[in-house]
Amino acid sequence: MSVRTERLPEGIEFVAEEEGVREYGLANGLKLLLVENRVAPVVTFLVLYRVGSRNEAVGHTGATHLLEHMLFKGTPKFNKRAGTQIAATLQRVGADFNATTWYDRTNYFETVPSDALELAVRLEADRMRNSFIADEDRRSEMTVVRNELERGQNEPALVLDEAVYAAAFREHPYHHPTIGWRADVENVPTARLKEFYDTFYQPNNATAVVVGDFERGTTLELVNRYFGAIPRSPSPIPEVYTDEPRQQGERRVVVRRAGELPLVQVAFRTPAALGHTNVLSNAELASRASSPPAENDIYPLAVLSAALAGGVTSRLYQALVESELAVSVDARADQFRDPGLFNVYATASPGVEPGRVEEVVHEELRRAGGDLGEEEVEKAKRQIAAHVAYERDGTHNVAMQVSEAEAVADWRFYNSYARGVARVTAEDVRRVAAAYFGEDNRTVGHFIPKPAAGDGASEG
Amino acid sequence: MTSEFQQEPEVAGSSGGAGFSSRVVREELATGAVLLALENRATPTVSLRGSLRAGSYFEPRDRPGLARVTAEMLKRGTRGQSKLELAGALESVGADIEFEADAFAAQISARSLSQDFPLLVSMLAEMLREPSFPADELEKLKQQTVAAVREQQSDTRWRAYERLTQVVFDKANPFYAHAGERLIESINSITVEDVRGFYEKFYGGRSLILSVVGCVRAGEAVGLLREALADFGGPENIDVTIADPLPQEGERRELVVVRDKANVDVLLGSAAPLRRDAADYYAALLANRALGESTLSSRLGLQVRDVEGLTYGIASRFRAPTLAAGPWYIAVSVNPGNVERAIGSALNVLREYVREGIRPDELEDEKSSATGAFKVSLSTNAGLAAALWNAEFYRLGLDYVERYPEHVRSVTVEEVNAAIRKYFRPDHLTIVVAGDIEAAHAEHPPVA
Numbered sequence: 001m002s003v004r005t006e007r008l009p010e011g012i013e014f015v016a017e018e019e020g021v022r023e024y025g026l027a028n029g030l031k032l033l034l035v036e037n038r039v040a041p042v043v044t045f046l047v048l049y050r051v052g053s054r055n056e057a058v059g060h061t062g063a064t065h066l067l068e069h070m071l072f073k074g075t076p077k078f079n080k081r082a083g084t085q086i087a088a089t090l091q092r093v094g095a096d097f098n099a100t101t102w103y104d105r106t107n108y109f110e111t112v113p114s115d116a117l118e119l120a121v122r123l124e125a126d127r128m129r130n131s132f133i134a135d136e137d138r139r140s141e142m143t144v145v146r147n148e149l150e151r152g153q154n155e156p157a158l159v160l161d162e163a164v165y166a167a168a169f170r171e172h173p174y175h176h177p178t179i180g181w182r183a184d185v186e187n188v189p190t191a192r193l194k195e196f197y198d199t200f201y202q203p204n205n206a207t208a209v210v211v212g213d214f215e216r217g218t219t220l221e222l223v224n225r226y227f228g229a230i231p232r233s234p235s236p237i238p239e240v241y242t243d244e245p246r247q248q249g250e251r252r253v254v255v256r257r258a259g260e261l262p263l264v265q266v267a268f269r270t271p272a273a274l275g276h277t278n279v280l281s282n283a284e285l286a287s288r289a290s291s292p293p294a295e296n297d298i299y300p301l302a303v304l305s306a307a308l309a310g311g312v313t314s315r316l317y318q319a320l321v322e323s324e325l326a327v328s329v330d331a332r333a334d335q336f337r338d339p340g341l342f343n344v345y346a347t348a349s350p351g352v353e354p355g356r357v358e359e360v361v362h363e364e365l366r367r368a369g370g371d372l373g374e375e376e377v378e379k380a381k382r383q384i385a386a387h388v389a390y391e392r393d394g395t396h397n398v399a400m401q402v403s404e405a406e407a408v409a410d411w412r413f414y415n416s417y418a419r420g421v422a423r424v425t426a427e428d429v430r431r432v433a434a435a436y437f438g439e440d441n442r443t444v445g446h447f448i449p450k451p452a453a454g455d456g457a458s459e460g
Numbered sequence: 461m462t463s464e465f466q467q468e469p470e471v472a473g474s475s476g477g478a479g480f481s482s483r484v485v486r487e488e489l490a491t492g493a494v495l496l497a498l499e500n501r502a503t504p505t506v507s508l509r510g511s512l513r514a515g516s517y518f519e520p521r522d523r524p525g526l527a528r529v530t531a532e533m534l535k536r537g538t539r540g541q542s543k544l545e546l547a548g549a550l551e552s553v554g555a556d557i558e559f560e561a562d563a564f565a566a567q568i569s570a571r572s573l574s575q576d577f578p579l580l581v582s583m584l585a586e587m588l589r590e591p592s593f594p595a596d597e598l599e600k601l602k603q604q605t606v607a608a609v610r611e612q613q614s615d616t617r618w619r620a621y622e623r624l625t626q627v628v629f630d631k632a633n634p635f636y637a638h639a640g641e642r643l644i645e646s647i648n649s650i651t652v653e654d655v656r657g658f659y660e661k662f663y664g665g666r667s668l669i670l671s672v673v674g675c676v677r678a679g680e681a682v683g684l685l686r687e688a689l690a691d692f693g694g695p696e697n698i699d700v701t702i703a704d705p706l707p708q709e710g711e712r713r714e715l716v717v718v719r720d721k722a723n724v725d726v727l728l729g730s731a732a733p734l735r736r737d738a739a740d741y742y743a744a745l746l747a748n749r750a751l752g753e754s755t756l757s758s759r760l761g762l763q764v765r766d767v768e769g770l771t772y773g774i775a776s777r778f779r780a781p782t783l784a785a786g787p788w789y790i791a792v793s794v795n796p797g798n799v800e801r802a803i804g805s806a807l808n809v810l811r812e813y814v815r816e817g818i819r820p821d822e823l824e825d826e827k828s829s830a831t832g833a834f835k836v837s838l839s840t841n842a843g844l845a846a847a848l849w850n851a852e853f854y855r856l857g858l859d860y861v862e863r864y865p866e867h868v869r870s871v872t873v874e875e876v877n878a879a880i881r882k883y884f885r886p887d888h889l890t891i892v893v894a895g896d897i898e899a900a901h902a903e904h905p906p907v908a
Binding site: 140150310311322327379 | 502543544550555603610614616721723756772798831834839841842
């Protein structure tokens with residue numbers, strides 16, 4: 001059936017189709033993406049909300065994440081008293097389900113046997129607007145989330161990462177971790193969560209994604225039946241506008257606490273996923289995503305991270321791990337909605353000063369801007385191409401990738417990512433290394449393990 | 461379920477039926493090695509999963525860590541190529557090969573783009589057949605392994621597990637986790653001769669299983685593997701014989717102090733005499749699912765997390781029901797101030813479950829959940845390859861994947877209740893608390 005003659009339920013319109021992704025729009029502003037994939041008799045249904053910790057400020061940091069937990073606490077239709085608790089209902093059909101919150105978005109997803117798609121659609125539509133958000137639930141869930149935070153605080157690498165982001169972003173909300181500051185998690189009022197829910201959990205702030213084995217006509221009808229009835233938000237979705245000013249000088253943070261090995265993190269401010277260096281409104285972002293810029297430094301930065309730390313043959317592995325200064329090294333180029341960081345992470349070998357590891361990192365990054373060659377760049381590009389293919393195995397993985405693209409740009413970013421990487425030249429990579437790896441643009445973190453007295457470690 | 465697989469590839473070895481197992485090509489080599497392949501054209505990639513019986517069960521008692529080090533040395537040099545050359549060949553096409561030893565097996569996992577599958581096979585065969593164990597690489601690996609063991613010592617979850625296994629298993633049992641310092645001492649003492657000796661004694665085609673799923677013709681994939689590995693023979697002994705540990709009598713408390721940690725990890729566990737080939741395997745699995753499969757919706761989670769808000773995560777697990785009895789435990793993470801409340805609450809849930817048994821409607825839900833989840837797990841190349849490997853390693857038959865729902869559906873309430881009473885003994889558990897909690901625990905001094 002051709003696109004033109006497709007019969008659509010009243011209230012849904014076809015918007016675009018490219019490379020297997022079909023976009024539809026509901027009258028209430030919900031965006032719907034369909035990706036058919038009939039490898040196995042399963043389907044993944046995912047709802048993405050354009051709200052994350054970037055929408056928070058001091059006093060309610062962590063609210064987005066706490067709210068995500070509250071959305072499992074029930075609605076008048078799905079609740080424990082009625083024997084239809086959300087998790088139990090999904091568990092019963094064998095669903096692989098969860099929800100996650102990150103800087104730019106919150107998503108809810110379930111992979112179910114194909115015949116349970118309707119349940120997933122009905123449940124997600126229901127909790128978009130009908131969740132209880134009760135004070136009693138908030139109290140018991142707060143301690144659950146506080147324990148999640150405590151588990152994170154047990155990990156030295158996470159503690160250092162939080163300290164580095166908090167130093168690199170002073171004004172922009174990437175400053176605070178998605179889990180929130182402890183006191184905010186403990187004290188945020190239920191009314192504030194409810195306000196957050198009413199502000200952002202609206203069809204015109206969401207994208208529904210369906211991936212897998214489904215019948216298109218039936219699915220359009222299902223989504224329209226359950227989501228179509230929800231009205232558009234009464235007021236416009238609030239925008240984030242806090243730009244992080246240009247960094248003018250190196251920032252350094254040190255964390256000293258019990259641990260085993262020293263850690264070093266070196267971070268540089270870099271552009272957003274669509275290559276821009278300021279905060280964009282939702283409309284500006286949508287417009288930029290539908291006609292992306294020809295030049296986007298995000299792609300050479302991704303190639304650079306693979307060339308620097310993608311495997312045994314990479315430059316940093318050779319300089320740090322082969323030389324036995326470090327036991328591991330990694331690099332990651334953020335691809336966020338707003339400008340993020342390029343991070344290098346290293347775990348020093350026992351007895352090696354973190355300063356020594358840091359020196360080698362600086363030296364390698366400086367060198368990369370001058371002599372990173374064609375062969376290394378081509379190898380890094382092939383590694384990324386293979387990883388893009390691996391990450392698209394299975395309906396859940398495809399839905400997650402599409403949703404991440406929607407959160408930072410739109411689904412076209414998912415489709416065009418491999419091509420963006422393929423276009424990168426060695427000269428591009430050297431240029432971005434030289435442009436971003438400057439001392440004034442840098443934040444350095446050290447984790448120094450404090451010897452802990454009294455650790456009880458004896459064989460039982 | 462299998463008739464719903466709606467792909468239409470030409471599959472060598474297909475008998476024309478729509479059955480899952482009929483699309484799998486399986487070949488047993490003269491050496492004893494078993495090769496399995498299934499074509500799946502969803503992405504242009506191939507996933508490989510495999511094993512040899514060369515896990516820690518087979519290592520000498522005075523050399524803990526030898527199985528792990530030997531498995532990881534396979535990538536660090538062959539007769540023809542250095543570590544850097546091997547890595548360069550794989551990394552230049554974005555392919556990976558990983559070796560990792562567990563209690564019984566050296567596990568193999570690998571992946572590549574399908575166009576690079578022939579390269580992946582030849583590299584894998586070279587690593588398996590011609591490792592050269594260079595001395596300088598062994599020294600580096602030892603240093604890295606020691607650092608990893610040290611890091612693990614500050615992980616509260618690991619420390620709780622380590623202590624649990626030390627209490628419920630004897631030192632000869634492969635589930636016994638040696639204390640960090642002992643393991644480090646042993647790893648530091650490993651020589652090239654130790655590694656070579658272990659390799660020669662336990663590596664060979666006799667216990668080799670390789671399963672491949674992805675965008676390759678199944679017959680061709682098996683052909684490539686056969687050619688590369690047909691004469692990879694030996695070893696003599698791959699048998700596993702382990703007696704079940706004696707059941708613990710009475711409760712036992714253990715405390716592991718790890719300073720400066722915001723979160724405490726608690727395990728309540730025992731050895732569970734459940735093997736993969738046990739007649740009550742499916743009953744035991746369902747018994748555990750209702751208790752603690754999901755932190756959001758199982759009995760433990762509904763009470764300890766949802767009602768009381770004491771934890772982010774609580775679950776119960778048979779850890780690897782395999783060729784021998786392994787541990788079973790409830791794991792819960794908790795704020796240092798809530799340790800006793802969480803333990804009490806979890807034990808209450810467990811006692812009530814043992815006293816009253818599973819409800820019939822609850823069992824029906826768990827059956828539906830287990831069969832649905834199994835179906836969902838078969839939706840990726842890696843998931844399919846793992847299912848084929850699992851069927852072969854535990855000799856479940858290739859049609860295991862089709863019969864799984866039937867096995868689950870046939871379990872009765874009585875069988876589940878018998879499994880609950882047999883495996884979950886609330887008054888005979890070892891309870892390990894790991895974290896920065898000495899003061900809070902003064903009333904429960906650790907048992908020496």
